[in-house]
Amino acid sequence: MSPIIDVEHLNYRYPQQPADELTLRDVSFSIAAGEWVAIVGHNGSGKSTLAKNINGLLAPASGTITVDGQVLAEDTVWDIRRKIGMVFQNPDNQFVGATVADDVAFGLENQGVSREEMLTRVPAALKQVNMQDFATREPARLSGGQKQRVALAGMIAARPQILILDEATSMLDPRGREEVLATIRQMKAASDLTVLSITHDIDEAASANRILVVNDGQLKEEGTPAEIFKHGEDLIKMGLDMPYAERLKAALKRQNVQVPATYLTEKGMADWLWQLRSNK
């Protein structure tokens, strides 16, 4: 199967940067339809820049980006943007509409979708993110998590094939974060959505199919969560908060306890601890 996103030798430089400096250097990867891929890396490593290149918000210095068979260029950029929904970090700064329903409709209005169609799609999308009772609310009266769910409803209504989340949960409290993630999982289950999620949240990265590690504008590593999490404490250097089970493992290792080298989930860790003494 051909990949839904294909990035080849992407280089990017911000206009105000000196000519010999690049924000993204020779980045290549591809993503299959239906995959959930997490992108991790330090602040300032170029993750947002990469995301903005994929839907043409920024134009690369060189390299090719292909989305769903279309090569990103000036005449295909609006088609490609239709295929990609993007949710950003700050819940307030992406809320365009004066009310919840208006905001969900914003993307549809841009596509020139008829009003009759919007009147069915907007409430359906709000229902899917469980915000149907808030349709006439103003953003000032919503929590951060609710605003992000409205942003997701805007994506659902516009029906993209790819969802890019740029630290979409990083400004939320744990409950808001869980609600938003649950909504995304449910969206992914409902349609064959491809998810590209930039995150510092280890749990979110752990549930991805694949993790891409970006460092200083380059793609440093890619692999399954199990492969990436083997790096243990190096994870922090990669811009991830280490998971609780891994922190415990590192602490045990310092106490000269023999620990398994493979990645353990919190439950797996509990089971292993449980049997640690009895197996001896």
Place this chain on the structure above:
Amino acid sequence: MMNKLIFGRYIPGDSVIHHMDPRAKLLLSFYFIGIIFIANNWLTYLLLFAFTFLAITLSGVKWSFFINGVKPLIWLILFTVVLQILFSASGGHVYWHWGIITISQLGLINGAYIFCRFVLIIFMSTLLTLTTPPLELSDAIEYILMPLKAVHFPVYEVALMLSIALRFVPTLMDETEKIMNAQRARGVDFGEGNIFQQMRAVVPLLIPLFVSSFNRAEDLATAMEARGYQGGEGRSKFRILKWHARDSWATVSFAVLTAALIFLRA
């Protein structure tokens, strides 16, 4: 500090006035300000007041809101009224005279009329803003400006700018509050000292507010573009305005009012 602002504050309600088409409300409010100038005797002013009171009663909004609408302007009104009394052409019985200053019967009457005009205009515009959500007003303005498309005025863009500006008012107010608290924690005194000290205290408030607004604007522009915004042309509309029978009736009532004013004026 911020919530004392009456102008532009919508009071949710379920009255006929609330449910009127904002275009009708906006246009008729302007029209009302025009026909106030037809009135020139007690009877016509009485009629205008009766009409305004009827409209206010229909809206179900508490009277205190309208009185509060007049309060901030009361000195301006009284100043204008006093000028009118002292310097307008004298006529009728002259009560007092000194140099160019005259207090005459006509002057007093004119002063009273001016006062009535101010109060009527404030009551009607307060009624408009209290019963119409800002967003609907911005929709109404969009429709009313539509003819300007002929001269390539960017009507859609202006309407979207207006609605985004309105949407960000509470966000920026929250932010102001936060920055004020942060600066207070660093020892800045707001609202204390003489006028220069107070102005100086505003600087550490305005600079972070501007910086953050520009950042927000940048983020918002990115988000809008990512969602396919390419300018006003070719967009469909989710929110539409509907003209109902009640709007036609309101218009008819204004026509009747105009006819009565012309009939009753001196």
